[in-house]
Amino acid sequence: MTIQFLTDLDDLLSRLRDLYRELHQHPELSLEEHQTAERIESELSDLDVEVQRIGGTGVVAIIRNGDGPTVLARADTDALPVTEQTGLDYASKVDGAMHACGHDMHVTTLLGAVELLTTNKDAWAGTYIGLFQPAEETAQGAQAMLDDGLVDKIPTPEVALSQHVMPTEVGTIGTSAGPVLSAGDSLKITVHGRGAHGSMPHNSVDPVVLASSIVMRLQTIVSRETKPGEFAVVTVGALNAGSKSNIIADRAELLLNLRTYDTQVREDIMAAIERIVRAECQAAGSPQEPDFEYYDQFPLTDNDPTVNTKITEAFTDYFGSEAVYETKPYTASEDFSRIPNAFDIPYTYWFIGSVAPEKYQRAVEQGTVAQDIPANHSPFFAPEIDPTLENGIRTQVVAALAYLAQD
Amino acid sequence: MTIQFLTDLDDLLSRLRDLYRELHQHPELSLEEHQTAERIESELSDLDVEVQRIGGTGVVAIIRNGDGPTVLARADTDALPVTEQTGLDYASKVDGAMHACGHDMHVTTLLGAVELLTTNKDAWAGTYIGLFQPAEETAQGAQAMLDDGLVDKIPTPEVALSQHVMPTEVGTIGTSAGPVLSAGDSLKITVHGRGAHGSMPHNSVDPVVLASSIVMRLQTIVSRETKPGEFAVVTVGALNAGSKSNIIADRAELLLNLRTYDTQVREDIMAAIERIVRAECQAAGSPQEPDFEYYDQFPLTDNDPTVNTKITEAFTDYFGSEAVYETKPYTASEDFSRIPNAFDIPYTYWFIGSVAPEKYQRAVEQGTVAQDIPANHSPFFAPEIDPTLENGIRTQVVAALAYLAQD
Amino acid sequence: MTIQFLTDLDDLLSRLRDLYRELHQHPELSLEEHQTAERIESELSDLDVEVQRIGGTGVVAIIRNGDGPTVLARADTDALPVTEQTGLDYASKVDGAMHACGHDMHVTTLLGAVELLTTNKDAWAGTYIGLFQPAEETAQGAQAMLDDGLVDKIPTPEVALSQHVMPTEVGTIGTSAGPVLSAGDSLKITVHGRGAHGSMPHNSVDPVVLASSIVMRLQTIVSRETKPGEFAVVTVGALNAGSKSNIIADRAELLLNLRTYDTQVREDIMAAIERIVRAECQAAGSPQEPDFEYYDQFPLTDNDPTVNTKITEAFTDYFGSEAVYETKPYTASEDFSRIPNAFDIPYTYWFIGSVAPEKYQRAVEQGTVAQDIPANHSPFFAPEIDPTLENGIRTQVVAALAYLAQD
């Protein structure tokens, strides 16, 4: 399949390359994407689109183009607290902030798609919503936009779409029905002991021993309580108790991270954690009930099979079947799905490659992909601008036209 | 028994009360006892004694009084990083520093003893060494004095003595042969894992799980490997690993404190710790050997039976048998014994009460001694100046005369 | 699709029903299938087939029918040490033995297929091998036949097939590419302590504590070392140490069972178990290396995608698409795959239903399938003879003809 208005993008790409480099040089952390939002608005101001600021640093562009379906495409906009070490000439100018997860590429490709759809309205009909969401990294941005009335401020879409650059071969597109990104939940647990001098353990309830016993016991949630083969992660990322060798502290703090692909599994794990922690506190003779505080909760990204099939077929038609593969689920998490969930609409989320083919093939042949190619969140993460940028624009347009194209 | 020159101490006590209050108001932390050392030197300068500065802030006073034995009596001089909450009119004027372990009383009583022995040389013969040692709380002071040549700079004593104020009834003296204070050793252990994203435990060697397993395993040293009834404490005072829920850290740090009354038990425990930690690292597939770093090592205080008997009999003769009791060993530790050990001489260490009798009896009757009477290191620790000060001077003199008295 | 010679099976079924009941009444345990083997030989003796006894109680029937592919179909023949509680009029007459896994149905349906193919040679061409394998339950039978020279004694097949009755709806057939049954490995671990009187733990190396620590540590293989979502089971089915409260034993014995769908995962787990157990023995100061003894090792059953597709399409053509579903992998294990693996040929393994539809639907609606319908190995396991028997014959023939049919 050919799409006429995608045949010659040289001018557009020339401008967007500069924009990408500029965004990359000026990363902003979650909820602080003020300049980024203004830059997006500035780009959109030249186009025939309705622009709204929603949720602080969120920006929405609506292209109304007659009767037809409404499609929402989302890009996230925030950077990470990472100090860039790529040595690129367009590397981050901000110490301690870097677009290490490629959101600058997401912004740029979605702006490209919005421009192309705005200037080629005869090729489609319906409504296209480009949504630029802040604070994905902290799971706050989608919720912030919803809290600011997103559902009432924009037309209700039929379908929502989002894409992510990955350290896979540029030109390839990974799609899949069902769970593609895990639900992620963080949990702070404080358990209470009784402090004492280190030489008098009998006067204490030792929180180090209590916390250690909890950690060992928590392993059984995955090893024994979860159905074999079911995806489930219970990580105790931090355990901190005490500061001196000869003082038994009065509490220990554990930070847990959970990952699941299934709502029931997620709830079962949460219940098991609470059951185990409470019981271990009783075993220890803890003087006080433990405290549980959930935070950084990412929803499951669970692609609708019908939408995924439609988009996958569109990609296959346009890019060829060799470009499209069925991706395995990633263990990472996203907050994108909060938006379609709030509208109660289906969605799909796909992955686009960003590594030069020869570089990728060499790493694959050496069996060292994971080590050799800097992955998202690495201070060395560096998508190839070309042709990642061009491909990312095309995927957005092709996906949109799967719903909006005029036959 | 009466000792003539101890019968009327009013003038001395009047001056020393003021000195005690002044020292109490100006506490200095370990290795920073500069003003305290100068004050001690100033007090000694009025007396016919040889004074040396040894080990930075250590002060030694030597009274040479003809042929006879040489006796060393030691007082420690440093304060603790505690903010006083007693509300006394002579409370510490230094925020974050307090004589919460009574070393100001040790200094004052030893100065009193030195003065009395200097001014009553006809009552005894030999050499008396008053040693004012810094930095007991951090186990650094005795070693600092030894490192500065103490053994060569002063006469070799026959015997060494030291006393400590305790929250027991004023007027009572606790003595015992054998171990009275434990050996104390601190140990920092760093175990190495392999960091990874929290959702990818299979790429990690999880240091939180490793450290937790170590903690559980270390319990067996006391519960299974140590002879039942043998004193042994293995406390993991601190366990710190990781700082974020979704990042698996690459190391964990454990701070251990050991307490023992027996050299072989101490060595066995150290060997067991190292054996367990190394093996647990192997069980975890740790990529690097663990690191062990000992610090704050306090030697065993193990009273010589002959010296203890001699001193105990002298106390009984002088104070009456009802004043002297056989103390149980304390779990706390001291660095005093490094000094006699360096000279290879016997020693004894005893405890003097500092709580008003009626207050002490009430607490005993209510079974609440430990709770009601502020113990050493408490921000409320407050020895009764009278008659603790007087008693403490008398115990020092009586103990000295047990060796030095002219019959 | 119709197959002419499968249209009227009344006479055959009448005879095979009796045979099934007779086999069911006379179950024989693994490696003791003497009467069963003789009964199979007796049935085959009336047919124009070559019959061999291989591997003690294994029987092979070869039908040579001109040029064409060679297909091997396998049935297992042994019973389980279970006392039947079905109350059926044809229940087991042997106390402590029961065809509780349906192998009697496997024998009967394969005999039916052999008879039909023998008597309808004009409908196909090639060679059909009916292989009746003993001792599946103990993972010994396939190996016994191989050890007895199976590979040299029969023609080399192009493909191997096997089927199993399941407590699913009769008339349905479950197929799948890839792993459908897990690899299963049992492992006996003996760890050595040092015995002592219970009141003298310091003279012991306590094997109960050692074994307990191992069990807790083994949990981390699945919870931390295995990729989330990867199928892996490490069960400590038995832990036995000591027999008296006041005697510390000198050893502990652990029986482990492993289940995996991936060869690398299996090897990684085995290595992790050995690493952990050895290290824990070191942590305990064990006086002797642990002993590891593998037993009851079942290979992975990993269906060839091409063969599975061919068979699945044949089933769909013959039985209709509503009868054929894609099965999820089972966690159970089989030794069938040793045979195709020895010939280095592809294979597939499928599941046929055996529960009356109304009974199955009722249980499904009540959400109680697992509880209500006796599963394999239950003393109440009872396939409906009709139409399970008929269906099982047809699946064998249809699968064979997928390779052997004359167009």
Add this chain to the structure above:
Amino acid sequence: MTIQFLTDLDDLLSRLRDLYRELHQHPELSLEEHQTAERIESELSDLDVEVQRIGGTGVVAIIRNGDGPTVLARADTDALPVTEQTGLDYASKVDGAMHACGHDMHVTTLLGAVELLTTNKDAWAGTYIGLFQPAEETAQGAQAMLDDGLVDKIPTPEVALSQHVMPTEVGTIGTSAGPVLSAGDSLKITVHGRGAHGSMPHNSVDPVVLASSIVMRLQTIVSRETKPGEFAVVTVGALNAGSKSNIIADRAELLLNLRTYDTQVREDIMAAIERIVRAECQAAGSPQEPDFEYYDQFPLTDNDPTVNTKITEAFTDYFGSEAVYETKPYTASEDFSRIPNAFDIPYTYWFIGSVAPEKYQRAVEQGTVAQDIPANHSPFFAPEIDPTLENGIRTQVVAALAYLAQD
């Protein structure tokens, strides 16, 4: 001190040596001491004593000798389920039974003392009770005699005495005030899981993991909850769960043995065990409360200081100070104290040596006492008849006369 009637014991010893050998050859297990009881009665029948059978196989001999104190001396009579391997010419003739704890020596020496006191009534005044108690090894015999009315059937003693042969140097006597033998309690704990196939842990509550976690947690009772230096033993002597690798069992059984020297410590430990086990069952999601069953409960043997001093002085007077030493407490247990406790009277319990001096000294010098000299309960345990027998008679008489001697 000399005691006239102890000066020439040749005839008595000649007879008692034969009796000892005969008893040694015919050991009887706990509660089965029928022949032993009859033999004791037969020996006593020749003497002027009142004899009663109490508690089945218990025998009491009362010598009334005018006004004066009443002293009870107790010997235990049962053998152990051990097959003798000494090779002695008077070794046990009973397979699986042996006087491996020296109770035959206890019986013989007490009979000797009874005979001497009966035939030398002019040397003392008062009442002497020789009590031959069955079933000490199983903690049943003292209770059996009490249940049969011992307190009402014999005069109330002022004091109770008992002695035990030990693998220490013959001729030495170990005495001590306070605890000399521990309280011993056995406890059977059954924890409940939920059985499942080994490949389906998610359907189970795994009792092996539950029991293992309990074992690890129980270690903290001694390591953290008990005051350092306090004698306390919590041994899990047996842990048994499951019998097949691929079946998750539905329960685990733990047999614990506790040893303490202090009633409060004992109660605290029992409470801690119950707290930990109950909580661990909750942590596991156990479907049923755990079961606790105490058995083989031995009381503390806590020597009265006054009685001990009196007896120790008597031994020192008679045997010389070099023969008497202050024993350390043993970790073993006894049921003797139930008898004085039932009468609410003070008691003491002492230890007599049974190893030839040269043999003992050699072992001491080689530092191998524990290994080289067979201890009680060993199949090689073999007290030297001479002079152990003679000494044991003398200790009984000397101890009795400490209370009964006519000045």
